[in-house]
Amino acid sequence: MLRHVMAFLALVLLTAAPMGVAAQDAGAPAQIDRSATGGAQTLDDILRRQDGLKVDDDFRRNSLERAAERAEAAGTPPGGLGPRGAASDADLWRALRYDEADVQSSTLNPNGRVLIQDGGMWWLEFREGPLAHYGGLLLLVTIAVLAVFYLLRGRVRIEGGKAGTTVLRFQWIERFAHWMLAGSFILLGLTGLFTLFGRMYLIPILGHEANSVLLTASKFIHNNVSWAFMLALVMVFFMWVWHNIPNRTDLTWFAQAGGIIGKNHPPAKKFNAGQKIIFWSVILLGASISVSGLSLLFTFDMPLFAHSFQFLNDLGAPGWVGMDPLPVDLAPQEEMQFAQLWHSIVAFGLMAVIIGHIYIGTVGMEGAYDAMGSGEVDENWAHQHHSIWYDELKARGETPKGKSATPAE
Amino acid sequence: MKAMLSGFAAIIIIGVAAWYGLHQIGLTSAEVYSSPAVRLD
Numbered sequence: 026m027l028r029h030v031m032a033f034l035a036l037v038l039l040t041a042a043p044m045g046v047a048a049q050d051a052g053a054p055a056q057i058d059r060s061a062t063g064g065a066q067t068l069d070d071i072l073r074r075q076d077g078l079k080v081d082d083d084f085r086r087n088s089l090e091r092a093a094e095r096a097e098a099a100g101t102p103p104g105g106l107g108p109r110g111a112a113s114d115a116d117l118w119r120a121l122r123y124d125e126a127d128v129q130s131s132t133l134n135p136n137g138r139v140l141i142q143d144g145g146m147w148w149l150e151f152r153e154g155p156l157a158h159y160g161g162l163l164l165l166v167t168i169a170v171l172a173v174f175y176l177l178r179g180r181v182r183i184e185g186g187k188a189g190t191t192v193l194r195f196q197w198i199e200r201f202a203h204w205m206l207a208g209s210f211i212l213l214g215l216t217g218l219f220t221l222f223g224r225m226y227l228i229p230i231l232g233h234e235a236n237s238v239l240l241t242a243s244k245f246i247h248n249n250v251s252w253a254f255m256l257a258l259v260m261v262f263f264m265w266v267w268h269n270i271p272n273r274t275d276l277t278w279f280a281q282a283g284g285i286i287g288k289n290h291p292p293a294k295k296f297n298a299g300q301k302i303i304f305w306s307v308i309l310l311g312a313s314i315s316v317s318g319l320s321l322l323f324t325f326d327m328p329l330f331a332h333s334f335q336f337l338n339d340l341g342a343p344g345w346v347g348m349d350p351l352p353v354d355l356a357p358q359e360e361m362q363f364a365q366l367w368h369s370i371v372a373f374g375l376m377a378v379i380i381g382h383i384y385i386g387t388v389g390m391e392g393a394y395d396a397m398g399s400g401e402v403d404e405n406w407a408h409q410h411h412s413i414w415y416d417e418l419k420a421r422g423e424t425p426k427g428k429s430a431t432p433a434e
Numbered sequence: 435m436k437a438m439l440s441g442f443a444a445i446i447i448i449g450v451a452a453w454y455g456l457h458q459i460g461l462t463s464a465e466v467y468s469s470p471a472v473r474l475d
Contacts, residue, residue, distance in 0.1 A: 197437050204441030212445070251447035256439075256448065324466075399437065 040167055059084060062356070064091070065143035086123055139356055148362040156366065157221060160373040167377040171384045181390040183406050191401035192418055199264055200400055206257035206307075212250045215377050217241035221369060238433040251318055260313050269304040275414065283408075303382050310375040317368040321361065326328045328360040 056071045064084055074080050076236050093211040094419035120126035128138040195203075219227065220243055227236045274291075275298035281291040283299050292296075296304065319325040337343065343350050355363070386393045392406035456462065464474040 200437035201441050201444070204438040205444050206441075207440045208438075209445050245453075246449070249453045250445055252452040253445040255447040323461075400437070400440075 027307070028179070029177045032173050035169065035173050035176065039166075039173075044112060057081075064088070073366060085119060088119065099225045108237070120251060139358075142356065142358050144356070145358055145362055148359075148366065151366065152221075152369075153225070156369055157225065160369065163373050163377050164380065167380050171381065171389075175384075175388065181285070181389065183392050183403060184288070184290075184409060185405060187392070188404040190217060190404050190408055191395075192404060192415065193400055194396045194402045195400045197400070200397055202257055202260040202264060203397055205253055206261055209250050209254035209257060210379065213247055213254055214372070214379075216247040216250075216431065219243045220247070230304070237405045248322060251315070251322070255315050258308065262308055264303060265296070266289070266308075269301045271298070271301060273300065274298075290409045290412065292412045293410065293414065294417075295411065297411065299385075303378065306375065310371050310378070313371050314368055314375065315335040317364045317371070320364045328355070328357065330360055330363040342359070 027031075034303065057073075059065065060069050061067060067087075070080050070084075083396060092290060117126065121128075122143065124141060124143040126140075128140065132138045218238060223240050223243075224235050227239065231239065272294075274293060278291045278293055278298040281289040299343050317329065320329050331353050334355075336352045338350045338353065386397065390410075392403050395406075396402050404415070407418075411414065460466075468474045
């Protein structure tokens with residue numbers, strides 16, 4: 026009874042809180058009157074920027090254009106008449122700031138002429154804004170939903186209690202590969218989250234020095250542990266892909282919602298349909314994260330997005346959703362920026378999936394952890410959750426204690 | 435339990451091996467971004 030009350034309260038808080046937060050929106054930047062300075066920066070602009078509020082920099086970005094229009098109208102030479110006559114340092118730096126200057130350099134690489142990559146500002150703001158906020162929200166909501174589910178459903182118990190005898194479910198090598206994958210994933214996920222959220226949330230708590238030490242260590246761990254993750258991913262794929270090919274039992278399993286609601290025990294082979302979803306999520310999302318991670322690690326040497334965007338443009342894909350064709354002329358910095366966004370977004374998705382996986386394998390289901398902990402699972406558990414696999418084991422003559430004369434397959 | 439600990443040990447060993455191996459083949463940040471005119475030690 027108390028569980029249900031708590032679940033209800035949690036649901037109310039989860040839905041009411043976002044509505045309350047939305048009500049106190051910061052609002053669009055106020056219109057600033059720049060007539061006093063003749064269209065240039067005012068004190069209000071400076072104060073807004075110091076407060077970290079959004080400043081509409083149109084007055085700076087388009088000042089060269091307006092100056093050119095004024096010059097044309099007045100019949101004077103273009104480029105404005107700054108203190109140095111027809112050329113002004115301020116105009117030059119403004120053009121460099123917005124990557125509109127006509128720069129010549131001795132390097133043949135066109136990127137050598139990009140002094141300030143204005144095109145990266147949207148990336149910076151996206152990373153600090155929507156990426157961090159929605160990514161973090163995804164993880165917190167996942168945890169909250171699982172908490173509510175646990176309060177309502179409780180732990181999935183073994184009906185009739187444990188049999189007391191076990192069968193071997195996972196051999197040493199399977200458990201080894203799983204834990205190598207899992208341990209490296211935890212390290213990579215945590216260090217990745219520190220790297221994204223350090224400036225926003227860790228500096229206020231830990232201070233600059235401690236945060237710097239933490240993030241330097243995080244980068245070192247993240248870059249070096251990634252190899253173990255990729256190796257374990259390959260091992261897990263080859264070990265279990267045969268058991269994760271979808272088949273008809275999966276339809277039955279889905280039809281009964283895996284038995285998670287009510288007391289059904291839909292039949293399943295070694296892996297049920299829910300586990301197959303986890304497997305394919307890990308393989309596909311993990312591979313995607315690995316490739317974008319390698320692109321980031323070998324900086325500028327593995328550009329992925331120019332080709333991908335060209336491929337999508339050739340398909341006409343942007344047109345399907347009413348977008349303009351994607352840019353294919355990407356500077357190396359832009360490639361890295363896209364790679365970082367892809368890496369983070371896919372990683373948030375995989376982290377949310379894995380949080381669910383950790384839940385069901387530990388708290389959520391009695392007897393589940395043993396499969397990866399010792400490798401041996403209770404017979405009643407095996408019969409209730411993987412009946413087809415259990416029957417096949419018995420047919421092969423693998424005795425209840427889990428020790429058979431011949432090695433497991 | 436032993437499989438888990440072995441897995442975690444493998445992570446550390448592979449991490450250290452990767453760091454050392456990449457150093458040996460010259461793939462450190464300092465090495466990659468240095469050039470005849472730039473030395474980043």
